[in-house]
Amino acid sequence: MTLNPLILHQGCSLTLKRTTPDDADFLFEKMYSCYEFMRLFRLNDTAKTVEEVREKLITRSRLTPAESGYLECLMIHKHHGIIGIIAAADYSALHKRAELLIGIFEEKYRSIFYGIESCILMGDLIFNAYHLHRFYAYSYGYNHPAHTVLTKTGFQLEGIMKEHLYDPVSQQYVDLHIYGMNETQMRQNPRISRLSKRLVGRDITQPLTAPLPPPDESKIPGLGRISPSENQPYFAKSGTLKRISS
Numbered sequence: 001m002t003l004n005p006l007i008l009h010q011g012c013s014l015t016l017k018r019t020t021p022d023d024a025d026f027l028f029e030k031m032y033s034c035y036e037f038m039r040l041f042r043l044n045d046t047a048k049t050v051e052e053v054r055e056k057l058i059t060r061s062r063l064t065p066a067e068s069g070y071l072e073c074l075m076i077h078k079h080h081g082i083i084g085i086i087a088a089a090d091y092s093a094l095h096k097r098a099e100l101l102i103g104i105f106e107e108k109y110r111s112i113f114y115g116i117e118s119c120i121l122m123g124d125l126i127f128n129a130y131h132l133h134r135f136y137a138y139s140y141g142y143n144h145p146a147h148t149v150l151t152k153t154g155f156q157l158e159g160i161m162k163e164h165l166y167d168p169v170s171q172q173y174v175d176l177h178i179y180g181m182n183e184t185q186m187r188q189n190p191r192i193s194r195l196s197k198r199l200v201g202r203d204i205t206q207p208l209t210a211p212l213p214p215p216d217e218s219k220i221p222g223l224g225r226i227s228p229s230e231n232q233p234y235f236a237k238s239g240t241l242k243r244i245s246s
Contacts, residue, residue: 008073009121010215011199014114016073016086016121017220021061023074024054030105031085035169040143041085041103043167043174065091075104075118078219083109086118088126088135096133098126100155102146115149117199123153124196124204127183129212134182140165141175154189155179 006018019027031037032047047053065071069091075084084104091098102118104110126132137155139146151157158180163173186192187205196204 007215007220009125009212010219011117011121012201013078013219014117014121015076015078015215015220016118016125017076019057019060019072019074019085021054021057024050024057026082027057027085028053030082031103034105037103037105039167039169040140040146042101043140043165066093071098073122075114076220077109077114078221080109081221083114084118086122088122091132096131098132098135100135100137102137102149110145112145112149112152115145116153116195119149119153120192120196120199120204123181123186123192124200127186128204128208132183134180135186136178136180139177139179141177147177147179150179152191153195154186154192155181156185 006020007015008018009016028047028050031041032045032053038045047056060068060070060072065088070087070089071091072085072087074082075086077083083106084102086103087101088098089101100119100122102115102122104114123135126135135155136158137146137150139150141160147157156179158178161176161178164176165174166172167174189205193203193205196202
């Protein structure tokens with residue numbers, strides 16, 4: 001069986017698969033219609049209907065991540081199925097940077113270990129497969145588990161913007177923390193080295209010397225529902241980065 005090109009990376013327990021228009025109903029239910037989740041993931045990003053979500057996904061599906069500046073993946077656990085979403089947003093080819101977004105849908109799966117594994121996987125893609133220079137993330141002041149995950153995966157707190165956003169539901173202003181990491185910091189981080197050996201199977205602080213191995217299909221529940229895509233799952237427009245497939 002030929003692996004689907006939408007599957008970008010895989011670790012010990014998680015697989016990252018790009019979202020498609022077929023995921024609209026699921027994402028509306030688990031994400032956009034759930035204030036408790038969105039107040040942790042992206043407070044003011046709203047969609048009132050499934051069709052709004054589908055249109056967003058259709059628009060993205062017509063573009064490469066380099067063109068849209070956005071790469072979004074479902075986090076698929078080998079036993080629990082889809083547990084969350086992770087994205088690289090605000091991509092800049094000039095500055096070679098992108099913003100990390102990560103969220104786990106249900107509280108029972110919000111173990112920091114899943115957050116750490118998904119961040120390590122996306123960091124591997126960002127720095128080693130896509131050759132970006134900087135990865136950064138914003139986190140709301142009240143989202144303490146996110147602060148822990150970001151710190152443990154090599155991000156450094158660079159500043160706090162006091163009462164930077166307004167939450168119309170709680171009618172309160174919210175602090176925004178910014179975390180960042182550049183390639184040099186990643187490659188010199190012994191914790192990332194240790195974690196990646198355990199969670200990815202190799203030391204991601206070292207540059208790739210061979211293509212990423214194809215994922216283990218037995219770790220991907222419901223593989224048959226994943227549909228193909230014509231667009232390349234990478235940021236770079238040049239032909240130097242190959243899509244991750246068998």
